Structure formats: structure tokens, C-alpha cells
Amino acid sequence: MNLFRIIRILLFVLCLVGSDAAAQMDSTAVADSLLLLQLQRSMQQAAPSIQQQPAPRSSLSTNPDISAIGDFRSSYTTIGKRKVETYFNELELQVVSVVDPYARAEFLFSFGKDLNTGELGIELEVATLTSLSLPYQLQLTLGKFKPVFGKVNILHPHYFSFVDFPRVINNYFDSEGMFMEGASISWLVPNPYDFYQELTFEVGRAGSEPNASLVPGETDQLLCVGHLKNFFDLSQNSTLEIGFSGLTGPNRLGFSTFIEGVDLTYKWKPLRYNVLQSFTWQSELLFANMRSTDAEVLRTNGGFSFIEYQFEKRWFLGARYDFSGFPDDATRKEQAASLLLRFQPTEFQILALEYRFTDRNYDRDFSQVLLRAIFGIGTHAAHQY
């Protein structure tokens, strides 16, 4: 009797345990199937039919990209009556947009103060229409632009590492380089080695203020600029660019100026940590022949070489050597050495501190400490490599 009772109790307990385990198994299975069902639904949702209207991925506006970039500077110079300068150098207002499927346009206004007169001036520095779809790998630009002579001249000052442009650019063109109004056509040259080779030819008149080398001119003689860019990927991390430039145009003496240039840029940037480290070495040489009279041609030259090393995400160190003559005076020469420390908290803000020593054969030598703050707002078009 006892045995029978024990067996009944055991059977009851086994049934209870069995039903609990079954219930547990059921709940797990339900959870799994729910998950799979949910996943299945997500999968179905994630495979829209071809007819489905795509969701808008940009604001419904045809407004152009607009950006404003401020450039504030301070300096201390060891000579002169006014040794300390502090001024807002320039506000660049850029407006960029595609015009239609065939072209895009860019306008760049510069609001700057004349340091001598103190007056605020506005200049239209760039106004271009650039083709997007010409055949035969051609691209045409019309308007006012910075001609492709070397590497630095095409930059706007806010994108150049150092506080101001090399002396050779200042002495031969202008403090912000050379501008021209006309047409530029460039061609990607097919070559058997399949490296990037771009040939550019530009024709027009020198823009902005007349500079030491070139003027817009009063005859039909136009400014012509040519550039051949050769770009090589040396490895995943390093590139080399070699460029050859030439220009000819009217000068202020009523004759022609002919200038040749060569530029070389080596860049190293590890792909994996490309925002943390980089190294750039850039050099340019310029040889000018400026006819000053029927019988005399002034032959002068200049150049610069700089290195810049990024040692932290936000920190850069640089050094530059400049040497330069003057296109209209073969006797005057100067050279300068600069050291740079640049802090870039984000891509929208740059603080640069530079020390420069300038040695001149026509006046006293001097030292300078320069400080620059660049800050941008709005949507600024990304720069070329």
C-alpha cells in the first residue's frame, strides 16, 4: 500500500516537473519564434519594391552653399614706428552651387581693411562658371579666378598653412597671389602609365590690382598661363606631385613679362590614422624675365620650401625658407626663415603662431611674431587635394 502511494506521489512529482520543463521549453521556443518573426518582418520591410518612392535625403531647397570665413591677425615687428598690429584682415563670403546639370558657379567676396588708409573695401575675388560635363575629359572655367601657376597661388589664404603667402608670391604678384579674368580650360591627359596628368591653359587679363609683374594692359596683349600637373601615388600613404607652369603677359612698363615655375609637393599621411599624423614638403621655384626697355630684360628669381608635420590630431609644426628677388629690380633680394605652430581644434577653426626672420639686402633685417585666427561658419566647399 505504502509502495503504491509512493509510486503515485513520484508520478505526480514527475508530471509536475515535466509540465514545468515543458512550459519553460515552450516559453523559450515562443521567444525564439517571436524574435525570428520580428526579424522576418524587418527583413521584409528592408526590401522595398522598386516602385517605392525614395525618401528625401536633402533639404528641398535650391539655395546655394554659403559660408563666411573670418581671418583675424596680430603681429609684432622689430622695426618701424608701429610695431604692434592687430586687425581683422579679411572676411571671405563664399557662395557656391550647381547652376544646372552642366555647370556649377562660385562667387567669393572679400571684405578687408586697407592697413594704410583704414578703409573697409569689398572685392569680388572669384566669380566662376565651371563646366561639369564637357567631352574628351575637358573642363572649362569662365570668369574671375586664381590662375593655376604653381601650387600656392591657387589657394585662398585661409587654406595655406602659414600666416601669409611666401615672399616670392608677395613680391611677384600680390599678398594674396595673382587673379585673372578670362577663361581656363583643363584636360586630363591620357597616358600609357595611367597616372594623373592635367594640362591647363588660361587666357585673359590680370585681375585685381596691378602687381609688380603683370598688369591688365592697355593693348590686346593678353595674359596667358599654362600648367602641367603630374600626380603620382607612391604608396597608400604617400604621394608626389610635380608641376610645371609658365605665363606671359603685359607689364606696367609696356612690355612683356615671362615667368616659368616648377613646383614639387610630397605628402605622407598614414591611411589608418590619417587624422592624427601627416607630413608635407612643398617647394616652388620661379624664374622671371621682365622686359623693361627695348634693350633690357630683368632676369630674377625666387622660391620657397616648407615642411609641415602633424604630430597630434590638432597640432602641427612647420618651417619655411623663402628667398626672393623683385621682378622690376634685379639688385634687390631678400630671404626669410619661419617657424610655425598651428592648432586646429576642428576643421572650422585654426589658430597659428609664426616667428619669422627676414634678411634684406636693401634695408634693415627684422623679426616678426605673427598670430592668426581663422574661423568659418556655414557650408564651405571642400578644398582640392
Add this chain to the structure above:
Amino acid sequence: MSRERTRFAAGLTLACTLFAYTSGLGQLKVVTTLPDLESIAKLIGGEQVDVYSIATGFQNPHFVDPKPSYILRLSRADVFVTVGLDLEIGWVPPLLNSARNSRIQKGGEGYVDASTNVPLLQVPTSASRAQGDIHIYGNPHYWLDPLNGKIIARNIFETLVRLDPDHRSIYESNLKKFTETLDAKTKVWVAKMLPYSGTKIIAYHNEWPYFEQRFGLQVVDFLEPKPGIPPTSSQLLKVINEMKRDQIKIIIISPYFTTESADLVARNTGGKVVTLATSVAASEQIKTYFDLFDYDISQLLEALR
């Protein structure tokens, strides 16, 4: 003799050039911004496409140098596939502007915005750069949800079919195979991660919302105080306290960030730093879009166990 040699060398060069040129004929030339898009395009296009990715798998996709050599590739491309949502805003526009190729310009017949139809996460309601590097259209790292891979594949498929309707059946078959494989694999990946559903983790940068949603993880904070701003000591201290308080043991980081900050936090909390791949080809064993999730899931499981 030397003239004959010269002629022979010239003839050989010409023949090689012609061979190289003709061997690529008939294939659609596809350029993608990221290797994930490259992998999907290869799987959908098969032998009919020649695909090249501009960025590598271990490179930060926000910051790629727009080298002129990429312009050369783009100038010859039939199809250009981009992640979109402004992820590549710092480098794609200058490349396209110089490519001299209307086919692949925005709105062109060969331009593929892979984000089309992707349900986006973290679309901001207000935008200010005071918030760091925010993406006004939503978080752009959507390819890290494998189910979004199917949408990307369809976007690419539609363009391939439009440009090359003769091979529609091949593309359809490849798309079907891709979709089925991805569905099957996703079930496995999700099932593997199921026991760890709801696990709280820390990430270096805000690039995992799609991944965490699909695989049930919960990224509760970042080492970056704001997107794109390097870790600060106060942020690291905040994260250390959070990890201690909530028993968080995992810090995930992408291959293109240095591990110093993450290591520091891990040392002070007993946590583990797990480097996950954000893209195909981030390491040698990640050759396809499927490998990307195989790798990441296995790395996570190893750390979570």
C-alpha cells in the same frame, strides 16, 4: 638588331595596352566610396562589373583625402556609389567636381545614393555645430545593420539594370542569392547575440546605432564628448564612473582610432577594449560584407563570454 628590338618592345607594349583595354570592355566601371559598397556591388554585379573603392576598410570614412588619382577613376566610371547623408561631404564633392563625368554627378544616371530607402536613425530635430560633427540627415553608418545591406544591394541593382538591361537576369539572380544569404546569416548572427541582448557597452564614436539596434546591444556613452571631438579627461572620468556604477565591461572602438583613451578607461574599470571593424577590408580576413559581421560578432562574443 637594336631597331628590331625596339619595334618588338613597342609592339609588345601596344598589344598589352590593347589587351588591357579590351579585357575591360563590356564591364560596367563602378567606383564606390567605401569597401562595403564595393563588396555589395561585386556580389550583385558579378563578372559584369569592375568595382573600385576609394576608401580602405581601416580608414576613417569621414576623412579621406581627395587625391587626383581618384579623379582619374571617377572620370571613367559608369556608376558611382556613395553612402550619402553627408558622410563623405569633405572629399566627394571636390572629386566629382573635377571628374568631368556627367554620368556620375548627383542626379546622373550612374549616381547611386546607397542610403535611398534606408530607415534612418538619429535624425536631429535641430542642427548646430556646437553639438560636434552632427549629420543633419541622420546617422550615416547604416551599412552596419545587415538588413540595410539588402536595401543598398537593391539600390545598386536598380542602377545596374538601368545601365545594362541585357544582363538583368544575372543581376536579379545575384541579388536573390545575396538577399537569401544575408537573411540566413542575419538569423544566425542575431541568435548568437540573443543571450547578450540589452548588454550595456561604451563606444568611442557614435557610429554604432544601426548595429546596436539589430544585435540588441545598448551603447550608453561615448569616449568622445561630442561626435568628432577627441576624448577629454572629464568625459573619460564620466565614462569610468558610469562603467563602475552599471557594471559595464565592454568598450568598442574602430580600427582608425588609437586605443590610448579606451585602454585608460579599461584599466580603471576592469573593462575590455574590443576593436570592431566598421568596414569590409578592415583586416585581412574581412573580404566580403558577410565577413564583416562574422568578424564583429565573433569579436563581441569572445569579449562578452
